[in-house]
Amino acid sequence: MHLLFATSIVPDGALASGYEIANAAIIDALRRAGARVTVIGFSWPGKPPADPENTIVLGAVEVRTESASPLRKIAWVGKAMLGGLTFSSVKLRVVSDAQIRAAIEGAGPFDGYVLNSVQFAGAFENLFGDRPSIFVAHNVEHRSAEENAAAAGSALQRWLFRREARLLEVMEKRLCRAARFVFTLAEEDRAALGVASGDRSAVLPLVTRAEAPVKKAQRHIDCDAALIGTWTWQPNRIGLDWFLSKVVPHLKPDFRIRIAGNMPSGVTSTHPGVQFVGRVPDARAFVRGAAVIPLISIAGSGVQLKTIETFELGLPSVATSRSLRGIGYRPQNCVVTDDPIAFAAALEAAAADVRDVDGSAFHYRQVRALDAAIALGLEKLGAIRQEVAA
Numbered sequence: 001m002h003l004l005f006a007t008s009i010v011p012d013g014a015l016a017s018g019y020e021i022a023n024a025a026i027i028d029a030l031r032r033a034g035a036r037v038t039v040i041g042f043s044w045p046g047k048p049p050a051d052p053e054n055t056i057v058l059g060a061v062e063v064r065t066e067s068a069s070p071l072r073k074i075a076w077v078g079k080a081m082l083g084g085l086t087f088s089s090v091k092l093r094v095v096s097d098a099q100i101r102a103a104i105e106g107a108g109p110f111d112g113y114v115l116n117s118v119q120f121a122g123a124f125e126n127l128f129g130d131r132p133s134i135f136v137a138h139n140v141e142h143r144s145a146e147e148n149a150a151a152a153g154s155a156l157q158r159w160l161f162r163r164e165a166r167l168l169e170v171m172e173k174r175l176c177r178a179a180r181f182v183f184t185l186a187e188e189d190r191a192a193l194g195v196a197s198g199d200r201s202a203v204l205p206l207v208t209r210a211e212a213p214v215k216k217a218q219r220h221i222d223c224d225a226a227l228i229g230t231w232t233w234q235p236n237r238i239g240l241d242w243f244l245s246k247v248v249p250h251l252k253p254d255f256r257i258r259i260a261g262n263m264p265s266g267v268t269s270t271h272p273g274v275q276f277v278g279r280v281p282d283a284r285a286f287v288r289g290a291a292v293i294p295l296i297s298i299a300g301s302g303v304q305l306k307t308i309e310t311f312e313l314g315l316p317s318v319a320t321s322r323s324l325r326g327i328g329y330r331p332q333n334c335v336v337t338d339d340p341i342a343f344a345a346a347l348e349a350a351a352a353d354v355r356d357v358d359g360s361a362f363h364y365r366q367v368r369a370l371d372a373a374i375a376l377g378l379e380k381l382g383a384i385r386q387e388v389a390a
Contacts, residue, residue, distance in 0.1 A: 001382060003030065004107055006128065007041040007116035008092055010057060013050030015208075017230050018305035022138060022185065023116065025206045029374045030114070038107050041120055042092065056103050063091040066232040066264060077160070086167045087160065088141075089123035100124050112381050115175065117141075122171045128178075134377050135179035136204075140192045142169035147299045148234040151241075176200075181380040183373065186326030202376050203326065205369040208309045212363035219288055224273070224351040226290030228260040228283055229306060237264060238299040239320075242340075244269045247294070250344035255351070260286055287315065292350035294343075295319035295334075308366070310334075314359035318346040329365060331357050 005027060015021050030037050039049070040056040042063075049055035065073065080090040104127065113133040115121040118141050121128065142165045149161035176182050176193050182201040184190050195201040227243070229236045240259075248257070248271045256273045260280045267276070280286045287293055293310045295317050307327060310317050316333040320343075324330060333355045335346040 001034070001112075001378065002036040002038070002108075002110040003112055003114050003134075004104065004110050005030070005037050005039045005114045005116060006120055007039060008063070008120040008123075009061075010039050010041045010043055010049045010055050011051065012044060012047040014047070019117075019138065021208050021305050022206055025208070025370065026114075026116070026136060026183075026204060026374075028210055029204075029370050030378075032371060033374050033378055035378060037114075038110065040103060040107065041116075042094075056107060058095055058100065058103060061092065061094055063088075064232070066262070084167070086118075086122060086164055086171065088119045088164070092120060092123040097124060097127060100127055112180075115179070118168065118171060118175065121175055122168075125171070125174070132180045132381055133178065134181045134183060134381055135175045136183045137172070137176070137189060137193055138185055140172070140189050142166075142172060143192060144235055144299070147238065151234070151238050151299070181377045183377060188325060199380070202373040204373050205326070205328070205366045206305065206308055207363055207366045207370065208305060208312060209363075212360040213312055213314075219354075219356070221291050221354065222289045223256040223258045223275075224291050225255070225257045225294050225347055226260070226287050227257070227294055227296065228280065228286055231259075231261050231267065232264045235297070235299040237267075239296040240267065242298050243294060243296040244271075244274070246340035247296075247343045247347075248274060250341050252348065255348060258286075258290070284309075284313070288313065291316065291354050292347055293317040294347060295323035297323040297325075298338075311362045312359040314357040316350045316355055318343055318350060329362060331359070331362065333357050 007023060011020060011023055015024060027037055038054050038056065042059055042061040043049060043057050045060040045062055049057055076087060076090055080087050083090060112131050113128050115128060115133050115135045117136060117138045145161050145165035145168055149158045149165060152158040152161055172193060176195050182193065182195045183204045184193065184201060185204055185206060187203050190196045190201045190203065231237050231240050248269055251271065253272050258275050258277050260277050263276055293315050295304065295307050295310065297304050298320055304323050307319065307323050311331055318335045320338050321336055324336065337343050337346060
């Protein structure tokens with residue numbers, strides 16, 4: 001079976017975000033199941049695809065809102081309003097439908113599409129109806145937009161996020177209705193998207209690497225807690241704001257916290273132990289240097305890849321209940337609480353008595369469940385393809 005994996009940004013091998021890590025895991029699982037996968041989408045400027053022989057690059061785009069100029073942002077908003085598109089999809093409308101169609105035809109004979117998330121599929125929605133498709137819903141995007149609206153700091157931002165939510169809800173319903181099968185990354189997302197039936201959808205348990213990490217006997221710990229993430233993504237920003245404003249004030253002054261990743265303006269902390277370190281060369285080495293990992297999600301949908309990575313590495317953690325969405329197994333060294341005071345106390349207790357575990361069993365369980373879900377989706381797609389051929 002030959003599948004065309006349609007995505008906004010093609011893999012470049014860097015795995016710099018949770019979205020990219022998830023894409024790599026899904027593509028690897030499709031290929032383990034025996035499918036030939038050709039990826040089609042855009043690249044980041046200056047970053048060639050990791051697998052050029054099996055990738056169709058439509059051009060280079062810079063779609064990150066935080067790095068865009070005010071003029072570029074205004075242009076995106078205006079184009080979205082005129083075209084009735086979402087803000088996230090309009091950023092990809094830099095090539096014509098005819099160019100996309102020609103690129104699809106150039107992929108050679110193939111059996112179906114994997115529409116990876118709503119951004120690319122929504123930008124060119126009318127081009128994918130000629131073959132059966134699987135839709136991969138990384139998140140319930142309209143729910144995330146609603147939460148972003150509630151947390152927005154200005155009336156204009158609230159209005160824009162509410163508009164985004166309305167359009168996304170309609171678009172997600174269309175994509176799910178048109179798809180032969182839907183993959184979500186969390187169980188609760190199946191019901192939220194109206195595809196809870198086993199004939200319509202399955203959950204993809206993810207991993208952050210192809211092979212289980214090898215447990216190292218000794219870690220060099222140089223801080224009490226470490227966080228890393230794309231903090232410019234609004235659901236992550238909401239969690240970080242909660243952590244800094246609600247949890248950190250209850251930590252002792254000598255509790256050392258290092259926060260890595262691109263930081264939006266306005267994020268500060270008066271706690272003497274908080275240090276913003278920006279980008280780090282090795283994300284795994286960074287988190288392995290911490291006694292405990294705070295898992296701080298309080299918004300968004302889908303799955304938290306940082307939670308999965310923490311469990312794979314066997315690191316101690318304190319997690320909100322929202323951080324465990326899409327994950328059926330919690331290791332013994334993970335404490336769960338949504339109370340800020342209890343969260344702070346659990347961090348201090350974990351840092352005082354560091355207890356790592358072997359994360360290979362968690363990784364193995366995830367891979368087996370991922371492969372089973374992929375096989376189910378391909379079976380449904382193959383059955384439809386045979387019916388059409390007959």
